[in-house]
Amino acid sequence: MFLKEKNSSMDINLKNRKIVITGVSEGIGRSLAMAFGEMRAIVAGSARNSERLRAIESEISGTGHFFYSADFSKSDDIKTFHDKAISAMGGVDVLINNVGSIQKLAGFFDLTDEDWQEVFDVNLMSAVRACRLFSPSLRQSAAPRIINITSVAASHPGDAFPHYSAVKAGLCNLTISLARSLASDNVLVNSVSPGPVWSKSWDDEAKNIAKKSEKDLQAIVDEMKNSSAQTLLLKRMGVPDDVTGLVLFLASDLSNWITASNFTVDGGFSQNPY
Numbered sequence: 001m002f003l004k005e006k007n008s009s010m011d012i013n014l015k016n017r018k019i020v021i022t023g024v025s026e027g028i029g030r031s032l033a034m035a036f037g038e039m040r041a042i043v044a045g046s047a048r049n050s051e052r053l054r055a056i057e058s059e060i061s062g063t064g065h066f067f068y069s070a071d072f073s074k075s076d077d078i079k080t081f082h083d084k085a086i087s088a089m090g091g092v093d094v095l096i097n098n099v100g101s102i103q104k105l106a107g108f109f110d111l112t113d114e115d116w117q118e119v120f121d122v123n124l125m126s127a128v129r130a131c132r133l134f135s136p137s138l139r140q141s142a143a144p145r146i147i148n149i150t151s152v153a154a155s156h157p158g159d160a161f162p163h164y165s166a167v168k169a170g171l172c173n174l175t176i177s178l179a180r181s182l183a184s185d186n187v188l189v190n191s192v193s194p195g196p197v198w199s200k201s202w203d204d205e206a207k208n209i210a211k212k213s214e215k216d217l218q219a220i221v222d223e224m225k226n227s228s229a230q231t232l233l234l235k236r237m238g239v240p241d242d243v244t245g246l247v248l249f250l251a252s253d254l255s256n257w258i259t260a261s262n263f264t265v266d267g268g269f270s271q272n273p274y
Contacts, residue, residue: 050069
């Protein structure tokens with residue numbers, strides 16, 4: 001599926017790279033964990049759902065991986081995961097801040113302070129804390145990378161998720177700040193902004209609509225996918241693997257002169273030439 005190390009200097013070689021990924025239980029995070037496993041990298045992954053972590057652990061290719069259940073809205077959990085991951089792998093080469101959630105779809109005036117705080121902690125402060133903790137180890141790497149998974153919602157705010165748009169914009173700006181702060185240590189920091197990729201948030205919303213309307217769940221899912229697809233040039237919603245290839249590239253030596261940049265993967269939603 002993905003480029004593997006063969007004979008060409010342009011192939012992606014991630015063998016034995018130590019990769020930390022947050023939020024690996026589903027969606028983009030899970031796809032990334034499996035892809036890095038295929039590339040013979042060593043993965044340390046976290047998520048809240050321990051059952052899903054065990055499933056990934058049994059399915060991922062390669063050996064030496066480490067998975068730990070942690071709630072990344074809590075600083076103590078992040079610290080524990082960091083300590084255990086570094087102990088298990090002996091260091092880190094790439095940190096991927098993927099964990100994130102909209103939590104609640106609602107307009108501005110229907111969101112409480114608690115709603116804002118929860119989204120802030122999960123989507124932004126988790127990355128702040130992880131970067132702070134893992135930076136000393138990254139500085140020791142021969143090819144250090146930080147890759148923040150943000151969203152096109154950062155530049156295209158939605159009426160139903162103003163809190164999510166705001167914190168994802170913050171994560172994009174954190175990327176630039178970190179790139180400047182870590183440039184002298186040759187730590188490359190970039191972000192990836194996916195467009196509408198079907199995920200648990202979409203699935204939960206479909207179930208919520210089905211419950212309230214008593215309509216068929218699959219019909220609602222199809223309607224949501226079709227409606228979203230109409231906003232995209234490629235006329236289909238994304239799947240997690242659509243994002244994975246770019247992240248593999250940014251984690252590799254092929255991206256050695258790229259930092260402080262944001263990359264959009266959105267099926268032609270943004271259409272931004274700059």
